[in-house]
Amino acid sequence: MNAPAVPTDDAALAVLLAQGRRRLADVLESLAPDRWDAPSLCDGWRVRDVVAHLTMPFRYRGPRVLAEMVLAGGFHRMADRVARRDGSRLSPAQLVAAVRDNADHPWRPPGGGAPGALTHDTVHALDVTDLLGLRLEIEAPAWVVVLDQLAGQRSLRHFGLDLSGVRVEARDVGWSTGAGELLAGNAADLVPALAGRSIAADRVHGPGVQRLPRLRRD
Structure with a gap:
């Protein structure tokens, strides 16, 4: 997509x-x-x-x-x-x-x-x-705007995330950024994760999930 x-x-x-x-x-x-x-x-x-x-x-x-x-x-x-x-x-x-x-x-x-x-x-x-x-x-365009904002360096610093060497993909809206280890999920799961929220670990996948410090593994 x-x-x-x-x-x-x-x-x-x-x-x-x-x-x-x-x-x-x-x-x-x-x-x-x-x-x-x-x-x-x-x-x-x-x-x-x-x-x-x-x-x-x-x-x-x-x-x-x-x-x-x-x-x-x-x-x-x-x-x-x-x-x-x-x-x-x-x-x-x-x-x-x-x-x-x-x-x-x-x-x-x-x-x-x-x-x-x-x-x-x-x-x-x-x-x-x-x-x-x-x-x-x-709307899909709204997801893309928000993901672009959250994946920017200013936002990543604010939420204490380091995604260097990580490729982030929201496959349901055809959005991606970066290169390297995969971190993938639906937009509705990636947005709270990139905004520093705690979400269940099974909602995102790929080796890049290790860069998300607040995943719930219950």
Whole structure:
């Protein structure tokens, strides 16, 4: 399978962002109340905390973010604090609305542009759905954009991964990068693995899996 054409213009990426947010809202809307408190792929965060984090850029303006950072003592502490606090304060209906009503929101992460926003949304959407055993429909071009972002050196450094001498293949979407020992799987399995999440070892294969330090072997 050949890799699909990768959209590079903001308009095409905005369409993928909006599609992804609406589909995630549909999935979230179907959750039973107790599943909002289920664990996610984000260590220590419940499903509701991840959704609160994903929607924080839609709900908070710049000055409020800066104030929260000062109060928490840094960005990562702020993100954790706000996710847990807002995840508890906001109802499932409010969290679903925060996703759906902001499908077309123009937020972009600093230095990341639209590809960074799509990666942020996709990784956190999988954080929510993966352990719940739910399938999230994502367009092949969106997978390729996200995989390209996660396989970049900036992202690999951020998540502490060394994939030198490894060829990574998402065969279901015809995507690959690098050369050397094989690390292969479906896009939905490789994305959380490349984003530093813990996934079951049988979801990826090849000698290159040894480079993923957080595989679960249960």
